[in-house]
Structure formats: structure tokens, C-alpha cells
Amino acid sequence: xxxxxxxxxxxxxxxxxxxxxxxxxxxxxxxxxxxxxxxxxxxxxxxxxxxxxxxxxxxxxxxxxxxxxxxxxxxxxxxxxxxxxxxxxxxxxxxxxxxxxxxxxxxxxxxxxxxxxxxxxxxxxxxxxxxxxxxxxxxxxxxxxxxxxxxxxxxxxxxxxxxxxxxxxxxxxxxxxxxxxxxxxxxxxxxxxxxxxxxxxxxxxxxxxxxxxxxxxxxxxxxxxxxxxxxxxxxxxxxxxxxxxxxxxxxxxxxxxxxxxxxxxxxxxxxxxxxxxxxxxxxxxxxxxxxxxxxxxxxxxxxxxxxxxxxxxxxxxxxxxxxxxxxxxxxxxxxxxxxxxxxxxxxxxxxxxxxxxxx
Numbered sequence: 001x002x003x004x005x006x007x008x009x010x011x012x013x014x015x016x017x018x019x020x021x022x023x024x025x026x027x028x029x030x031x032x033x034x035x036x037x038x039x040x041x042x043x044x045x046x047x048x049x050x051x052x053x054x055x056x057x058x059x060x061x062x063x064x065x066x067x068x069x070x071x072x073x074x075x076x077x078x079x080x081x082x083x084x085x086x087x088x089x090x091x092x093x094x095x096x097x098x099x100x101x102x103x104x105x106x107x108x109x110x111x112x113x114x115x116x117x118x119x120x121x122x123x124x125x126x127x128x129x130x131x132x133x134x135x136x137x138x139x140x141x142x143x144x145x146x147x148x149x150x151x152x153x154x155x156x157x158x159x160x161x162x163x164x165x166x167x168x169x170x171x172x173x174x175x176x177x178x179x180x181x182x183x184x185x186x187x188x189x190x191x192x193x194x195x196x197x198x199x200x201x202x203x204x205x206x207x208x209x210x211x212x213x214x215x216x217x218x219x220x221x222x223x224x225x226x227x228x229x230x231x232x233x234x235x236x237x238x239x240x241x242x243x244x245x246x247x248x249x250x251x252x253x254x255x256x257x258x259x260x261x262x263x264x265x266x267x268x269x270x271x272x273x274x275x276x277x278x279x280x281x282x283x284x285x286x287x288x289x290x291x292x293x294x295x296x297x298x299x300x301x302x303x304x305x306x307x308x309x310x311x312x313x314x315x316x317x318x319x320x321x322x323x324x325x326x327x328x329x330x331x332x333x334x335x336x337x338x339x340x341x342x343x344x345x346x347x348x349x350x351x352x353x354x355x356x357x358x359x
Contacts, residue, residue, distance in 0.1 A: 016043075017047075018044055018047040018048050018051075021040050021043050021044035021047065022040075022041075022044045022051070022054065024040050025037050025040035025041045025044055025054070025057070026057075028040055029057060029061075034061055034064075034065070037057070037061060038058060038061045038062065038065075041054050041057050041058040041061070042058060045058065049077070050081055052078060052081055052082065055074050055075070055077055055078040055081070055088075056078060056087070056088075058071075058074050059071040059074035059075045059078065059091060059095075060091075062074065063091065063094070063095060066098075068095045068096075068098040068099045069095075069099060071091070071095045072092055072095035072096055072099060072101075075088050075089075075091040075092035075095060076088075076092045076108075078091075078092075079092050079108070079111070083111075083115075084115055084117060085115060085117045085119075086112040086113075086115045086116070086117045086118075086119045086123075086124070086127070087112075087117075087119045087120075087123060089108050089109070089111040089112035089115065090108075090109065090112040090119060090123055090124075090126070090127040091123075092108040093105045093106075093107075093108030093109035093112060093127065093130060093131070093134075094126065094127075094130055096108055097109075097130050097133065097134060102134050102137045102138055103138075105130070105134045106131075106134045106135070106138065109127055109130060109131040109134060110131070112127050113127070113128070113131065114353070125151070125155055128147060128150070128151045129151060129160055129161065129164065131147055132144045132145075132147040132148050132151070132164050132168070133164055133175060133176075135147065136164065136167055136168050136172075136173060136174070136175075137173050137174075137175060138173070139173050141168045141169075141171050142254070144164070144168045145165065145168050145169070145194075148161055148164060148165050148168065148195075148198065149198045152165075152195055152198040152199060153198065153199070153200075156199070157195040157196075157198065157199060160176070161191075161195055162188060162191040162192050162195050163176050163179070163187060163188065163191055164176070164191070165190075165191040165194045165195050165198070166186070166187035166188055166189070166190045166191025166192070166194070167179065167187055167191070169190045169191060169194050169221060169222075169225045170183070170186065170187060170190060170219075170221045170222075171221050171254075185215075186212070186215075186216055186219070186222075189208070189211065189212040189215065189216075190212050190221075190222055190225060192208055193205055193208035193209040193211075193212050193225075193226075193229075194225060194229070196208050197209075197229050202233060205229060206229075206233070209225075209226045209229055209230075212226075213226050218248055219248075220244075220245040220246075220248040220249035220252050220255070221245070221252075223241050223242070223244045223245040223248060224241070224242060224245040224252060224254060224255045224258075226241045227239065227240070227241030227242035227243075227244075227245065227255070227258075228242070228258065231262070235262075239259065239262055242255045242258055242259050242262075243255075243259070246259070251282045251283075253279055253282060253283045253286055253288075253289060256275050256276075256278055256279040256282070256289075257275075257276070257279050257288050257289060257292045259271075259272075259275045260272045260273075260275035260276040260279065260292045260293070260296060261292060261295075263275060264292075264295060264296055264299060269296065269299060269300055272296045273293075273296045273297075273300070276289070276292045276293035276295075276296045277293060279292065279293070280293050280309075285316060286316070287312075287313040287314075287316035287317035287320060287323060288313075290309040290310070290312040290313040290316065291309070291310070291313045291322065291323060291326060293309045294306045294307075294308075294309030294310040294313065294326055294330070295326065297309060298326075298329070298330055298333070303330055303333050303334055306330045307327075307330050307331075307334065310323065310326045310327040310330055311327060313326070313327070314327055319350060320350070321347050321350040321351045322347075324343045324344075324346045324347040324350065325343070325344070325347040327343045328340045328341075328342075328343035328344045328347060331343060
């Protein structure tokens, strides 16, 4: 009898089971008792660390409470359990963005993008916007603009897209809260003009570009963006605007590289070479300058010079598919078939990484 009573007492004081904790956590969540729900989810996860639903719910509560370090850890555990699904990677990336761990955020958000698994539309938009914001913060402005173009054409422009686009257009490594008050008008007006162009509203885009140029005529980045837009509408005026960007800022690398590319397409090889050589001299650590000079030299049948530039581009940006493609082309011209085959294979691999739909 004493033994039976002791057993009942021990059972009464035994730790609750996973089933009990998970049920209580859900009840607390549904009852808006957030702190209690999080405590219960954590206790249940101690008993079952691979509980996918629990990691999602705990991480979501932590995210809503601005507990970004904690939610980052939970969503990374979730992503490791479901590596082929987007939501875990997306939420991990959002938490890392708020922690200002931009390298980690980039890796997580790229994994989310590459998995291409279904996720709620609002979450997918947040992932794509924050991927662009991370790229901006890391100084990869042109790539960020490409992501914002895709996002705008899929979902229409929003104030968040306009601001991000304006920051990228000015080539400043800011997050939206970091934009100085003195620059906010410029950011919004440029972003609004660029976003109108992204939506392919040529009349509105042209009017807005003309307005921002009128307000800020001496900003080289605004001149460059206006020129880049005009290249599709009025190529000669586009070149003129890019020339003005270089006049205002002689070391404006994107303008120099763009002008070299335009001149090469127009068979103005000497002018292209002058722009490209100047770009390499001013920015020897920028792979894009070496790519453009390599293309100019290749078209001039200076294959040895082109090889030097393309090999430099690959050293500087080994993850860039285009660098490997160009290097393969000059290897083929020089009869180095094995090297060409290797670079073509690496080009296909990297292209597949950046776009899983590629063959």
C-alpha cells in the first residue's frame, strides 16, 4: 500500500510529456499568452529537438518579440532539418539581417531563393526584398537592382522597393534606416524614377528622371542611372548622360565600364579600350573592369592580353559565371582545349547555382 502511494506521488510530480507540453504550447499561443507559449515550446523542444512545427512556432514568436539571436538559431535548426524548403532559410535570413550579420543573411536568403519551394506570398516578397537590401549593404549594387527589377515586375512597386532602389541607385551601402535625412529626398525621387522604369512605364519614368536630374544635376550616380535608362529609349542621349557622370566623377567605374561596352558594340574599339583601361587602372580589384578590358582586347585579337584580364577576373570573382565563360572563350582561341572545357564546365555549374532552371 505504501509502495502504491509512493508511485502515485512520483507520477504526480513527473515531468510533463512532450505531448502535454506541445498541446499546452498551442493552447497558450492561441490564447495570445506569448511568453508562456514560448516557454512551453522550448520545454517541448528539449524533449524533441527535431520538432519542425515547434521550431517554427518558437522562432516566429522570437522574431515578433525582436529576439533575433534566438530566432536565428531556431530557424537555422529548422533549415537544417528541411534544407530543400524555403521558409526556414528565409526566416533565418531575416533574423540575420536584423542582427546585421549580412554575410550569413546573404547565404540564408540565397538558399531560400535557390530552393524555390512554395512559401506564403508575403514571406516570399520579404525574402526577395531583404536579399536586395543585403546585397546593397555588401556593395553589390547592380545585382541588387536586378533583384528589385524582378520583384517589381512580379509584385508591383511598393514604398519599400522605391527606397531600396534609390539607395542602390546612389551606390550607398545603407539600410533604409541608415539613410541620412539630407539624402532622403534624393533617394526617394531616384528610386521612384527607377521603379517606374522597372514597371516599364516609359512616360512616367522619363518625367520622373527628368525631375530628379533637374533637382540634383551634379550627382554623378543620378546622371549614370538616367543614362542607363535612356540607353533603351534614346541611346545617344544615354551615352551623353553617362559621359556627364564621368565628367562629374572621373573615377565613376560603372559609367566607364558601360561606356567601354557601348563603344565596343558600336565598333569604336579604340574608345572602348581607353574607357576600359582607365577603369582597370582606377579599380584594379573590381572584376568587372577586367572583364570589360578582356572583351575589348579579345575583339582586337590581342588574345594574350585578353587572357591576362579574364584570369584576373576569375581570381577576383571565382563565383561569377560570366568570368569563366569569357575565360573559356579565350582559351579556345589559344587552342587550350582542356582549359576551355574546364572553364565551360565551371560556367555551367555556377549558372545552375545562381539559376536552378538553367539546363
